[in-house]
Amino acid sequence: MMEQKATATSHKVLFLNTLAFTVCFAAWMFNGVLVTFLADNQVFDWGPVEIGWLMGIPVLTGSIFRLPAGMLTDKFGGKPVYGTLLFLCAIPMFLLSKADSFTTFALCSFGFGLAGVSFSIGIAFSSVWYPRERQGTALGIFGAGNAGAALTTMFAPTILNRLTDNGANLDAWRQLPIYYAIMLAAMGVVFFIFSENKKPASSTKTFTQMLTPLKNVRVWRFGLYYFLVFGCFVAFSQWLVPYFVNVYYLPLVTAGLFASAFSLPSGVIRALGGWLSDLFGGRTVMYWVLGASVVISFLVIVPKMEIYSPGRGVMAKRAGVVTAVNPESIAVDGKSYKLKLKPQNLETFDDQMLILPTKQAWHEPVVEVGQQVRKKELLAKGVTRIFFQANVWIFAILIIMLGSIWGIGKAAVYKLIPDYFPDEVGVVGGMVGVLGGLGGFFCPIIFGYLLEWTGLWTSCWIFMCALSLVCLLWLHLTVQKLMREKHPEDMQKIEQDKQTIIEEALKE
Numbered sequence: 195m196m197e198q199k200a201t202a203t204s205h206k207v208l209f210l211n212t213l214a215f216t217v218c219f220a221a222w223m224f225n226g227v228l229v230t231f232l233a234d235n236q237v238f239d240w241g242p243v244e245i246g247w248l249m250g251i252p253v254l255t256g257s258i259f260r261l262p263a264g265m266l267t268d269k270f271g272g273k274p275v276y277g278t279l280l281f282l283c284a285i286p287m288f289l290l291s292k293a294d295s296f297t298t299f300a301l302c303s304f305g306f307g308l309a310g311v312s313f314s315i316g317i318a319f320s321s322v323w324y325p326r327e328r329q330g331t332a333l334g335i336f337g338a339g340n341a342g343a344a345l346t347t348m349f350a351p352t353i354l355n356r357l358t359d360n361g362a363n364l365d366a367w368r369q370l371p372i373y374y375a376i377m378l379a380a381m382g383v384v385f386f387i388f389s390e391n392k393k394p395a396s397s398t399k400t401f402t403q404m405l406t407p408l409k410n411v412r413v414w415r416f417g418l419y420y421f422l423v424f425g426c427f428v429a430f431s432q433w434l435v436p437y438f439v440n441v442y443y444l445p446l447v448t449a450g451l452f453a454s455a456f457s458l459p460s461g462v463i464r465a466l467g468g469w470l471s472d473l474f475g476g477r478t479v480m481y482w483v484l485g486a487s488v489v490i491s492f493l494v495i496v497p498k499m500e501i502y503s504p505g506r507g508v509m510a511k512r513a514g515v516v517t518a519v520n521p522e523s524i525a526v527d528g529k530s531y532k533l534k535l536k537p538q539n540l541e542t543f544d545d546q547m548l549i550l551p552t553k554q555a556w557h558e559p560v561v562e563v564g565q566q567v568r569k570k571e572l573l574a575k576g577v578t579r580i581f582f583q584a585n586v587w588i589f590a591i592l593i594i595m596l597g598s599i600w601g602i603g604k605a606a607v608y609k610l611i612p613d614y615f616p617d618e619v620g621v622v623g624g625m626v627g628v629l630g631g632l633g634g635f636f637c638p639i640i641f642g643y644l645l646e647w648t649g650l651w652t653s654c655w656i657f658m659c660a661l662s663l664v665c666l667l668w669l670h671l672t673v674q675k676l677m678r679e680k681h682p683e684d685m686q687k688i689e690q691d692k693q694t695i696i697e698e699a700l701k702e
Contacts, residue, residue: 226432256310257631264624272319334468425633
């Protein structure tokens, strides 16, 4: 049964759930750093598509098993399910240290990817310990455990460098999975010793009865929101490491720090998202989250680029013979035509911090001394160079903002679930988690294929912008429909006012 008020036991269980989730999430995101390290150092010959699959496989496992994990938690309580999970994940994580091919690496990744189901277990197990009015905050605090992704991207590259003596002994990477396996097993021991079990009211239902809420389209709408705010967050927690390495030529450790700067605030701010959702309502918060996601995704679509285009040239004002040609001018029968010199800082232009696109223009002669030219004939062609730096610091600030906004959105989605499905949080939360986790699986693969097809690293942001817009439109249309059903008179007045404004605008 759901608690009527929060107790000391509630807070203890929430702390253990959050700590276990942090450990599991750090393990779940393990391949984002390790696969990039192994590919960059040519330990394995993997291309972009294979890297995308290896990053996505753990996320797939942690996604497809979220629903049964949530159901088991509703049925038996969180302590036995969570504790067993931690020990199960430690086994394939340890075996990863023995992997020597893509197949064995993929199989081990599929195994330790079960760590991802810790989310649906923790959501269901945390919610039963808190009253309804405190659940948004409690689940937001629990969700802060996804900062484990930031811990992996922040510390794992440095640990790998030390283990391998900065690449001198590459085979020493195999020690890192062993450390993670020990961490998972140790957390399992702590959880079994200190946690206490509790079941929801729905624990008496059969598994078939527990699946009934999945017929509601609202569950699938929540799942799409979570596909964006959680699935894409998971995807970028891994994808940003190779993104920074390839687009901005950063070292792996620095790229890991930037990726962790994206992940860490999102995890921590999730608690704030839960509090805001309790205060203003999950739906209102989601409006702001999805709107901001559209705007920021759009802002980072434009890639770092350098474009050369024909510019304004110099034409002869009258016919004659070319008597002199040099970089500064051209003379035709004694009449001099001034030319713009090619800038000397062309090669070092990227050293400056440029926010907006920058233009450079110059002339290049196309005639020779002694050549007969007619009136309006081209003497020197114009060359325009448009350069957009896509500055790394500005890009980093924007994606940190986006990660934080998605963190708030993750809490808002899971505030809505106990509001509409108070006795089926495990099942509905598990299903929403499945759909969100599938975003973490499919997005790196989609990003890999988009990169292959377009050649643009920013193609992933085009996908994000489109997905954010679809979510926002679905939310808006749903709210409009609910308003028409519950407040038909108010909606009719709003429509009439809109029509009046349009008619007046047309008259003007």
